[in-house]
Amino acid sequence: MATPCSSSRLRYLIHLAHDNVDFRLPEIKALLALRGKPFHPCENFNEQSPFWCLEGLSEEDVRSVMARSVCAKSAFELWGHGQTDGNLRSSLLNYPPQSMSPFMHKDSTYRINVYTFNKTLQFQDRIKKIDALDYLPFEGTVSLKTPQHIFCLLEDYGTDPNNIPEDPNYIYFGRWIADGQRELIRTHSVKNRHFIGNTSMDAGLSLIMTNHAKVKENDLIFDPFVGTGSLLVACSHFGAYVCGTDIDYNTIHGKGRSSRKNQKWRGPDENIRANLRQYGTEKMFVDVMVSDASKPVWRNAALFDAIITDPPYGIRESTRKTGSYKENTKLPDCTYVESHVPVSQAYHLSDIFTDLLNFSAHHLVLGGRLVYWLPIYRPEYCDEMVPVHPCLQIISNCEQMLSSQTSRRLITMEKVKEPEESDIIAHLSDPHFSAYQGHNAFREKYFSGLNKRCGKEDTKYFNKN
Amino acid sequence: MKLLTHNMLTSHVKGVTKGYPLLIKATEVKVNQLDFNPQFVSRMIPKLEWGALVQAAEDLGYRQDLPGELIADYEQNEEFLKKVHRVLLEVEVMEGCLKCPESGREFPITKGIPNMLLNEDDA
Structure with missing residues (x-):
């Protein structure tokens, strides 16, 4: 996943719950099939990872999958990704500004979430991670309670709880699109x-x-x-x-x-x-x-x-x-x-x-x-x-x-x-x-x-x- | 038991060759108001044995004026679909039995639930 995404083909990041791991791929494939869409993972796809990057889909496709999935937690329009903060930065700066601006103009409100898998960060560390994104052209106002747009920085620290690395193995940044139906597990x-x-x-x-x-x-x-x-x-x-x-x-x-x-x-x-x-x-x-x-x-x-x-x-x-x-x-x-x-x-x-x-x-x-x-x-x-x-x-x-x-x-x-x-x-x-x-x-x-x-x-x- | 279910059931008594449709002997019938869903009704119609549905509706006194032959272009005919909706999903046999047309074997319906189990000698 080293190459930044091309402007014509949007990529979507799906964040999956880390239980029933064996059942996730057939679920997502079946839900895509309901839309008549194939499952197209990006390079370096790893079924065991909680983060899957997919291409060849529209935002509507992703929304309809999330309206059904109990394996997926959330989905994002992927703006940038990389193994290090530097890679993420160059990937994000490669993302076409015209695709960013509708969500960043000065009349908009937004918030940025930091999500870490297999590691818990201190509050001030999260703030530091957000501050480090100051190279992005955010012009809107921050609204923690009722933002129009939610962005998320997702860091993957691997799947081994006994061997948590100091720095993340991989970092993603994207615009939140929809949550899955995990809530149904509780309500039902x-x-x-x-x-x-x-x-x-x-x-x-x-x-x-x-x-x-x-x-x-x-x-x-x-x-x-x-x-x-x-x-x-x-x-x-x-x-x-x-x-x-x-x-x-x-x-x-x-x-x-x-x-x-x-x-x-x-x-x-x-x-x-x-x-x-x-x-x-x-x-x-x-x-x-x-x-x-x-x-x-x-x-x-x-x-x-x-x-x-x-x-x-x-x-x-x-x-x-x-x-x-x-x-x-x-x-x-x-x-x-x-x-x-x-x-x-x-x-x-x-x-x-x-x-x-x-x-x-x-x-x-x-x-x-x-x-x-x-x-x-x-x-x-x-x-x-x-x-x-x-x-x-x-x-x-x-x-x-x-x-x-x-x-x-x-x-x-x-x-x-x-x-x-x-x-x-x-x-x-x-x-x-x-x-x-x-x-x-x-x-x-x-x-x-x-x-x-x-x-x-x-x-x-x-x-x- | 709804008439949609009745339309799909057949007798499985040993040796019976003409076990369809089952005759309905109802002692209590109920009509439940249910949301009309034209898409579902339209999807079910091609799966139905139309004659058996109309006969069952007739027997229970809920035929309305449903024709003996399925009409063309029913998808656009909301009035027709509403009548089919009524007999398929709203009319429910609560007490009575289903009778095998050939062997005469009866399957009881209690509290709206058919019991299709056979005794060991008919199975």
Whole structure:
């Protein structure tokens, strides 16, 4: 990034939050794809860095990405950058004055922020950094409270907290454009949510999944393992209509034991619809049903713009489908009563994923995305274990660690063609996939991994969700 | 259950070949006022089985004067889209059941939520 930017091509700097690092690039790419824009990083791009410099975009593109992103904190129009104060200065002085002047004329008000990554500066040091920018032609008045324009000096001190350099590795200066949607992680926190369950997906990851799925206004989204509807909450926030199914009658009807401490039973209005109402998106609610994801209850047509789900892995929620191992189990009388609970049987993980991919191939619109979590026993993982389907192209595969031995991967796939007769998943014979065969195969490995290292932290993680 | 959902559901009783559309036997129907969104309704119309929607609306007494055949240029016809909006999203079956047209198997709807689970002998 030594060469200063040319006048014709504006560059934008995106400052990303330093958590869920693996999920950031697919999120930003998906949000750019929603605008029909490619991801064009500048030279020396480093995915692990909290600062990404992008080109080939308009300010409108950047604003629309920031209106959705939960991985990005802020975006700036990049005016100058360099490894040292001297480099920054020459880079800034190279920036065309006519591009600066609309934001610096004498009737304008402004403020300058100093942001440091991996280092905390004293107040007077920040002031010194600002004073050192006096070579810039600021003519307006400083206004700390209500500035028209905000500028930011961003310094990158690397990512190693045990080895913080004296001087920054890299410095950026730019005009602030927009903040991302990090605030949603707090406002949508499951802590304050009306209806939750043991495995409710946390707000940040739900929103990230929604972004990976390229969910947009007026889409119709489906979650076949809907649970308490965390993913529907996230999708409805971005203007999509939502529906879901779950095999658990009590969850769908909001009955049974509460997942909250100090509360034994669920209240009368604890359900998915009430969750959407809490966030003002009840109008996006279509329906939820009690249904078995392994059964074809949907008419065979491309109905959904995206399918987003967190299937049960058999760790905190059992995997089951209706049906019995016994042959010919006849009920004494053929009346269908609401209270009848059909016998359920184990739902092999490999079948869950096979069914999910086949279902998506048939029920997604062309270009629609499937986003789901795949549990991983890390010592045995290889990329070939991720289920494939001839109609679905893998877009991204991001890991979230759960323990030293286990993790889950967020898999994003896009439907690239309509299924034909021949497109049945063939991977079941693939030895890589055997990790998910046998009902409890993953569960047993998961717990064996846990037991090897006393495991307290790991269970805590699951409880957090 | 909204009629949009009904339009997408089919019977999955074992051996059934003509499981669509499911018949609606409603004992309680509610109409919820909902923001009219012409873009969404226009997007959904090509995905619908139009005949099944009109029949379901007729059965519940909310057909208004929706035609048996889908009209052309519906995107520009706000009055038409409003009627479709009403039957797709505002009319809700609260109590009753969905009946498989071939096997006669019934799927109960309670508190607006269909239960599509089959007993072990029909699955």
